[in-house]
Amino acid sequence: MYEEVLAKGYTRRDFLKFCGMVGAFLGLEYSGVGQIVKAMETKPRIPVLWLHFQECTCCSESFIRSSHPIVADIILDKVSLDYTETLMAAAGHQAEENLHATMENYKGEYLLMVEGSVPTKDKAYCCIGGNSAYDILQEAVAGCKAVIAWGNCAVSGCVQGAAPNPTGATPVHKLVKGKPVVNVQGCPPIAEVMAGVVVYMLTFNRIPELDGLGRPKAFYSRRVHDTCYRRPNYDAGLFVETFDDENARRGYCLYKMGCRGPVTYNSCGVIRWNDGTSFPIQSGHPCIGCSEANFWDNGPFYQHLASFPGFGVETTADDIGLAIGAVTAAGITAHAIATNIRKRKMIREGILNPEPEHDEDDQK
Amino acid sequence: MRYHTYLSPKKFKLMEKIRRIYVWEIPVRFYHWVNMTCIIVLVITGYFIGNPPAIQSGTEAYANYWFATNRFLHYVFAYLFFFNFLLRIYWAFAGNEFANWKQFLPVTKKQWNEIFEVLKVDILQLKTWSFESKGHNALASFTYFFMFLAFVLQCLTGFGMYAAMSTSWFPQLFAWFIPLVGGDTAARHIHHxxxxxxxxxxxxxxxxxxxHDYVERTGVASSMISGWKFITGHKHHD
Structure with a gap:
């Protein structure tokens, strides 16, 4: 592996820099970097099957366009990518043959990487080589060591899974039984995050520590909000009100423009994109929460409060709440008027006090 | 007693029968007012968190900290709200019959009858009143049952969201709840x-x-301060 990297024209310095970078992203201690170097130098290739279902391939694109040139090379060389529709040379029967050969020869050893959701309403919505995505997944899962679900499609359905979800797009982790699933969220995930996950599994031969939603804690334990460089403006209560106001020019917090940073767990604020050049918030655009489930349905991107279902696009819980509050006030007023009329009547008729039930005087 | 001579004999007779009963013990009253304070503070600070006012400020961020302070207040009162709520739950088992948990679950036929009675008398005003409840009336306590559920849900979503920004062990106890509702966005929506x-x-x-105080004159409004209510003892349930 190391030799291959050198053969590609990288220096040992490049190689070590890569290992150090990945180690830092993973939050490993210094000795961990050495383990990565060793693993990269000595460990045999891991056979990998990379399945594409209902998706746009942006995860693959993100991965191979990683700013760090060595990332794609090292990963694609280090793993033995036996099957992936996007990149493999083989086609048709040859490709199918590769797929099944790996499943048989490396039973229990290969890593299964899945990009895209699986239709379950009618399995025929996504078929490859005459088999449905569902069947292909189940067949591949049976002999795999672990599953990596790339991106929002595979993790939570993304745009195909948005209401009304016509194909019944289902996340991979809901269809996989008995195998560990690593959910690498994002639309797409950050390339360095993808590389980091693969390198971790390669080096330590186990899946990384995961959060409650199955995402690697190293990258998804903090909110975009917590690592955002505009955060001081949030605490100061300084917010952009419209995209072209003075506050926007000053670079205030985009919270009121619908920024999903406070509810989104990702590393955008730390690793950033395109060789650490920028990330959406830095470019003046609120986070849309692409590494969270149902982010398409959590209604307008540029509105802080999600729309209230069933009341039109712009209606928020506050609008509904105010309306209900007004109706309640009106009801109270009406009730108070009725009460007063009744009380007057009761006073007039002298029946304000409850009549004793068994009072003999009354019965006379 | 000279005062009573101004009353008609019938009213005098009723006056005699009015008696005071001790309904709300100190923990119940303490809970009530602390809870009220918490809810007022939490609603105001919470509304600001969800919809901060527009400030066109020429200053830089380091000169201000009010929004963080607002959130801090929200969290402090959230803790107060939660532990105060725990106290009330404890008192539902340790307190008197009016504070007891059984009050809040309409499982008996008598309670359901009272619920319909309250609906007819007080809400729809179809008839004048026919009974008096010593503690909560059955409809009120059933409503409180749903409010307690809302309290629980509010604590679960609130502390669940808070867990991500806290290193304390306590909010982490609620972190499991967020994935159940599908993430922070959904939790925030429910919370709101x-x-x-x-x-x-x-x-x-x-x-x-x-x-109730206006019509029934049982002193129910001040009973949450004094603990005592007046009842005539006629046709009341139980």
Missing amino acids: ILMWVFIVFAMIHVYLVVY
């Missing part, structure tokens, strides 16, 4: 809707207390 439930509840609650 429940705020409006509290606002509407408070409006109705305060109004009905005033209403």
Whole structure:
């Protein structure tokens, strides 16, 4: 592996820099970097099957366009990518043959990487080589060591899974039984995050520590909000009100423009994109929460409060709440008027006090 | 006793029968007012968190900290709200019959009858009143049962969201709840809707207390301060 990297024209310095970078992203201690170097130098290739279902391939694109040139090379060389529709040379029967050969020869050893959701309403919505995505997944899962679900499609359905979800797009982790699933969220995930996950599994031969939603804690334990460089403006209560106001020019917090940073767990604020050049918030655009489930349905991107279902696009819980509050006030007023009329009547008729039930005087 | 000579004999007779009963023990009253304070502070600070006012400020961020302070207040009162709520739950088992948990679950036929009675008499005003409840009336306590559920849900979503920004062990106890509702966005939405439930509840609650005191004159409004209510002892349930 190391030799291959050198053969590609990288220096040992490049190689070590890569290992150090990945180690830092993973939050490993210094000795961990050495383990990565060793693993990269000595460990045999891991056979990998990379399945594409209902998706746009942006995860693959993100991965191979990683700013760090060595990332794609090292990963694609280090793993033995036996099957992936996007990149493999083989086609048709040859490709199918590769797929099944790996499943048989490396039973229990290969890593299964899945990009895209699986239709379950009618399995025929996504078929490859005459088999449905569902069947292909189940067949591949049976002999795999672990599953990596790339991106929002595979993790939570993304745009195909948005209401009304016509194909019944289902996340991979809901269809996989008995195998560990690593959910690498994002639309797409950050390339360095993808590389980091693969390198971790390669080096330590186990899946990384995961959060409650199955995402690697190293990258998804903090909110975009917590690592955002505009955060001081949030605490100061300084917010952009419209995209072209003075506050926007000053670079205030985009919270009121619908920024999903406070509810989104990702590393955008730390690793950033395109060789650490920028990330959406830095470019003046609120986070849309692409590494969270149902982010398409959590209604307008540029509105802080999600729309209230069933009341039109712009209606928020506050609008509904105010309306209900007004109706309640009106009801109270009406009730108070009725009460007063009744009380007057009761006073007039002298029946304000409850009549004793068994009072003999009354019965006379 | 000279005063009574001004009353008609019939009213005098009723006056005699009015007696005071001790209904709300100190923990119940303590809970009530602390809870009220918490809800007022939490609703105001919470509304600001969800919808901060527009400030066109020429200053830089380092000169201000009010929004963080606002959130800090929200969290402090959230803790107060939670532990105060725990106290009330404890008292539902340790307190008197009016504070008991059985009050809040209409499982007996008598309670259901009372619920329909309250609906007819107080809400729809179809008939004049026919009974008096010593503690909560059955409809009120059933409503409180749903409010307690809302409290639980509000604590679960609130502390669940808070867990991500806290290193303390306590909020982490709630972190499991967030994935169940599908992430922070959904939790935030639920949390926000429940705020409006509290606002509407408070409006109705305060109004009905005033209403009951106004019509029934059992001193129900001041009973949450003194603990005592007046009852005539006629046709009341139980």
